[in-house]
Amino acid sequence: MDRGGRTRPARLTLSLPISCKGPRPMTANPPLSLTRRGLIAAGAVTLAAPFVLRRRAVAAEPLRLSWNAGAVCFSAVPLAFQLDLFKKHGLEVELVNFTGSTDQLLEAIATGKADAGVGMALRWLKPLEQGFDVKISAGLHGGCMRLFGAKAAGVKTVLDLPGKVIGVSDMASPSKNFFSVVLTKFGLDPNKDVEWRQFPADLLGLAVEKGEIHAIADGDPLVWRHTKDPRMVEITNNVCGEFATRTCCLVGVRGSLLRDNRPAARALTAALIEAQHAAYADLRAAAAAYAPFAPKFPVEELEAMLRSHAHNVTPVGDELRHQLALYTDELKSVSVIKRSTDSQRFAGRITVDLA
Known part of the structure; x- marks a missing residue:
């Protein structure tokens, strides 16, 4: 049900778990082809x-x-x-x-x-x-792009994001575009169900501490620091599921x-x-x-x-x-x-x- 009291149709079309994080398994080294094709x-x-x-x-x-x-x-x-x-x-x-x-x-x-x-x-x-x-x-x-949620704000999965504020370093960033797409795949409207707020990349963590944002969407290497922050959880990234x-x-x-x-x-x-x-x-x-x-x-x-x-x-x-x-x-x-x-x-x- 959305914030207006309407029942929202289930559209979990993204083939990734709600929480998807951690290193991808590395497969065998790719061959170096000696052919034109x-x-x-x-x-x-x-x-x-x-x-x-x-x-x-x-x-x-x-x-x-x-x-x-x-x-x-x-x-x-x-x-x-x-x-x-x-x-x-x-x-x-x-x-x-x-x-x-x-x-x-x-x-x-x-x-x-x-x-x-x-x-x-x-x-x-x-x-x-x-x-x-x-x-x-x-x-x-x-x-290289990651979405983190603040545990204190109750943001541990994509479906915890409605009504929350997501911090980004640029309102036209690839991270904002990508995770907007992820939201739509979970049946959410990235323009109505969440608020996006811009901060310098190195201040996104401070914005979480102050309660000004409840999640962070950004790219490595700066966003990587939050993988070590016990107050944050990596919700998803762009090597999960169909994006692997x-x-x-x-x-x-x-x-x-x-x-x-x-x-x-x-x-x-x-x-x-x-x-x-x-x-x-x-x-x-x-x-x-x-x-x-x-x-x-x-x-x-x-x-x-x-x-x-x-x-x-x-x-x-x-x-x-x-x-x-x-x-x-x-x-x-x-x-x-x-x-x-x-x-x-x-x-x-x-x-x-x-x-």
């Missing part, structure tokens, strides 16, 4: 001879790759530099730390301030709907780079996917590569964060389009994407195959 068929890195085995560069000038150094889930990016994977693929790459929101990062790619970048699907889909000249070439991993094999972060390539130097875009995508699989194979090495960007966290803690993600999820081709179409449908359900948008056509328009 391996990138599509198996989600593995392409090691095709025309690019990987060339000594000469496939781009005359260094490519500028944008990322957000505050996101531990992108640990494969610094690992790629440590392993010289860009050079292996015939590229010189300049890493640009973009401290703004990831939709601004997408705009930087579209306007030529960067050649490519890595960012979050649930931040990028809306501006891509509006026509940014950027194509998605691959997914990089799943996981869904990518949350993407590779975006500038449209003009694809038109002017498709081989460079292909090599960059392959290098990033190879780095992602290297990270999955050795999470400690990935954590150590990222550690200089998160000096407040020991390597062991960064590794634990990475272990709770899904770093073996690197969809491309049809699987990438399928996952982005699912996200588009879900974002339509929470009024982020226009309901008139054809999800399948949209996913096809914003992606590119680089096999």
Whole structure:
């Protein structure tokens, strides 16, 4: 029954337990395909001879790759530099730390301030709907967003949230978008049944202590600290249930780079996917590569964060389009994407195959 006294239909369509937390079991290391189609068929890195085995560069000038150094889930990016994977693929790459929101990062790619970048699907889909000249070439991993409830406020499951206040660091954040989707899958209205309130990420815990919010939705590494707070419970995250094999972060390539130097875009995508699989194979090495960007966290803690993600999820081709179409449908359900948008056509328009 809702707050107006009306009976609410049961719509628990999300195939995850009400409380879903903790590290995902790690499966066997993914194979590294040696075929041109391996990138599509198996989600593995392409090691095709025309690019990987060339000594000469496939781009005359260094490519500028944008990322957000505050996101531990992108640990494969610094690992790629440590392993010289860009050079292996015939590229010189300049890493640009973009401290703004990831939709601004997408705009930087579209306007030529960067050649490519890595960012979050649930931040990028809306501006891509509006026509940014950027194509998605691959997914990089799943996981990194978490929803915590305050035990003192009686918030231990998704169904405890009606009438409560959820704190976020950004009212257009991927975390707000994702957990709004989760609420709808439990038959709740994210715009009416809960209130969303914005605080700086490092003050969300204090807002809980003051009783100003009753739950926190945010991303690693900052939200990770609440896993150790006995006053909080991790309600769910974005590697639970049907989202366990869904990518949350993407590779975006500038449209003009694809038109002017498709081989460079292909090599960059392959290098990033190879780095992602290297990270999955050795999470400690990935954590150590990222550690200089998160000096407040020991390597062991960064590794634990990475272990709770899904770093073996690197969809491309049809699987990438399928996952982005699912996200588009879900974002339509929470009024982020226009309901008139054809999800399948949209996913096809914003992606590119680089096999």
